[in-house]
Amino acid sequence: MNVIDIKNFKKSFGKKEVHRNVSFSVQEGECVGLIGGSGAGKSVLLRSLIGLEKPDSGEVFVEGENVAPYTEDQLIEIRKKVAYVFQNGALFDSMTVYENLAYPLREHTQLREEQISKRIHDLLDEFGLTANDHVYPADLSGGMQKRVGLARSIIINPKVVLYDEPTAGLDPFNTVKIQEMILRLKRKGTTSILVTHDMPTAFAVCDRIYLLKNGMVGAEGTIHDLKKDPEGLLSQFISGQGV
Amino acid sequence: MTLAFKFFQIVGEMSQLVRQIWSEVRRKPLYLQLIVEQVLQIGIKSFPLIMIVVGCVGMVMALQFGVSLEKFGGKMYVPKIVSLSIIRELGPVLAGLMMAARVGAGITSEIGSMKVTEQIDAIRALGTSPIKKIIIPRVVGSLIALPILSVMANTVGVYGGLFIGYADLGLDPQFYFQKMISTITVSDYLSGLGKSFFFAFFISVPACYYGLKVTGGTRGVGKATTRSVVTACILIIMSDYFLTKLFLTLEHWISG
Numbered sequence: 001m002n003v004i005d006i007k008n009f010k011k012s013f014g015k016k017e018v019h020r021n022v023s024f025s026v027q028e029g030e031c032v033g034l035i036g037g038s039g040a041g042k043s044v045l046l047r048s049l050i051g052l053e054k055p056d057s058g059e060v061f062v063e064g065e066n067v068a069p070y071t072e073d074q075l076i077e078i079r080k081k082v083a084y085v086f087q088n089g090a091l092f093d094s095m096t097v098y099e100n101l102a103y104p105l106r107e108h109t110q111l112r113e114e115q116i117s118k119r120i121h122d123l124l125d126e127f128g129l130t131a132n133d134h135v136y137p138a139d140l141s142g143g144m145q146k147r148v149g150l151a152r153s154i155i156i157n158p159k160v161v162l163y164d165e166p167t168a169g170l171d172p173f174n175t176v177k178i179q180e181m182i183l184r185l186k187r188k189g190t191t192s193i194l195v196t197h198d199m200p201t202a203f204a205v206c207d208r209i210y211l212l213k214n215g216m217v218g219a220e221g222t223i224h225d226l227k228k229d230p231e232g233l234l235s236q237f238i239s240g241q242g243v
Numbered sequence: 244m245t246l247a248f249k250f251f252q253i254v255g256e257m258s259q260l261v262r263q264i265w266s267e268v269r270r271k272p273l274y275l276q277l278i279v280e281q282v283l284q285i286g287i288k289s290f291p292l293i294m295i296v297v298g299c300v301g302m303v304m305a306l307q308f309g310v311s312l313e314k315f316g317g318k319m320y321v322p323k324i325v326s327l328s329i330i331r332e333l334g335p336v337l338a339g340l341m342m343a344a345r346v347g348a349g350i351t352s353e354i355g356s357m358k359v360t361e362q363i364d365a366i367r368a369l370g371t372s373p374i375k376k377i378i379i380p381r382v383v384g385s386l387i388a389l390p391i392l393s394v395m396a397n398t399v400g401v402y403g404g405l406f407i408g409y410a411d412l413g414l415d416p417q418f419y420f421q422k423m424i425s426t427i428t429v430s431d432y433l434s435g436l437g438k439s440f441f442f443a444f445f446i447s448v449p450a451c452y453y454g455l456k457v458t459g460g461t462r463g464v465g466k467a468t469t470r471s472v473v474t475a476c477i478l479i480i481m482s483d484y485f486l487t488k489l490f491l492t493l494e495h496w497i498s499g
Binding site: 047050051052072075076077079080083084086087088090091092093103104107108152153 | 372
């Protein structure tokens with residue numbers, strides 16, 4: 001069953017046509033990588049899945065609902081099911097790590113404060129962030145901020161997680177940590193879309209990869225297909241020749 | 244894009260923001276704790292600045308009028324002139340201008356920074372409304388804080404005049420106080436207070452609007468902050484004439 005379905009997606013910024021006609025789908029429990037050159041519109045596509053951007057035309061289906069024409073009020077329910085992990089964490093800098101993680105729980109659940117506290121501390125342990133609960137985001141390293149951002153996004157158990165370059169600018173240790181977390185969620189059955197330039201991460205976590213080129217899906221394939229076809233567009237892109 | 248087109252575009256977008264605020268302020272949840280936090284923050288942030296400025300203006304006015312009117316034997320009019328000008332006009336206007344500089348700039352730069360670091364998008368992505376979480380507490384907080392600050396500023400301004408009247412002009416404090424009480428009416432006080440609500444609106448709405456419109460990173464935050472303060476100051480000064488006219492008409496109409 002397709003959890004995400006994008007059909008004939010078109011989007012321009014001023015005179016610049018970013019997406020001419022993009023269509024792709026993601027099945028339940030699948031992890032799909034979205035790759036392409038800088039400015040190819042990968043993040044815009046990802047943002048449109050939760051209504052942070054609106055397409056000029058086309059349809060964006062999330063669990064069978066076309067969310068493209070939805071208002072901000074209608075999108076609230078979608079945003080509870082589909083989490084977005086921002087490239088730099090986008091943590092609220094006026095709040096501590098604890099408050100950041102408590103935010104979605106207080107907004108969308110009826111949990112008591114002690115239950116919220118337990119959930120947060122369990123998650124911090126799982127993410128290797130124990131004892132950082134009362135630290136402000138500015139006092140965390142980039143890798144830790146990304147991990148807190150990821151923890152905040154998944155704390156209310158979304159069905160789909162959208163990752164916007166989760167490993168960009170990270171050292172190998174933090175990159176592997178993020179990969180492990182994505183894989184852990186995948187094993188739990190969470191559907192994911194990963195926008196990335198980090199090909200080792202894409203190979204480590206993705207089942208399939210879509211390549212955006214000239215405002216369209218230029219190529220698509222599984223990791224297995226990629227390895228089989230070294231002359232294909234995806235392989236060329238990865239080796240720095242194609243796009 | 245012509246200047247007129249840009250002007251109407253900004254007016255239209257600000258009206259849209261006001262419409263959104265109005266529609267969301269009437270729906271649950273209303274984050275009362277955030278509003279209280281903003282009232283305290285705005286009040287505490289602006290209090291010293293506003294009190295110093297209005298207090299000093301009260302003192303300067305008493306000195307200037309005292310020295311000028313003394314030539315015509317009109318020194319005894321100083322309490323009337325100073326207290327009436329402070330309560331009807333200068334207290335609310337100066338409090339508004341100082342709040343625009345201190346709080347308006349703060350609101351724009353805070354929201355602008357949140358915008359460029361994707362925190363506003365994060366609020367939306369987490370299924371909540373930035374209007375409810377960020378904008379309404381600041382607008383409502385300003386609407387509550389500025390009238391309170393204006394009342395305090397009026398008191399400090401009037402007492403500043405009284406101090407100079409006594410220390411420099413040799414006026415008896417009791418005489419000063421009596422003259423002031425006999426001059427100021429409830430409508431004078433309400434006129435000043437009424438203005439401060441409008442001024443709070445003219446500070447907070449452009450401040451939030453320009454904050455939400457920030458583009459271009461930290462440079463954009465700086466530009467937006469300047470625009471927000473300039474817009475608020477112009478709106479306060481311009482609207483002051485019309486509000487004075489409105490309140491005078493209302494007073495005439497009520498007193499028959």
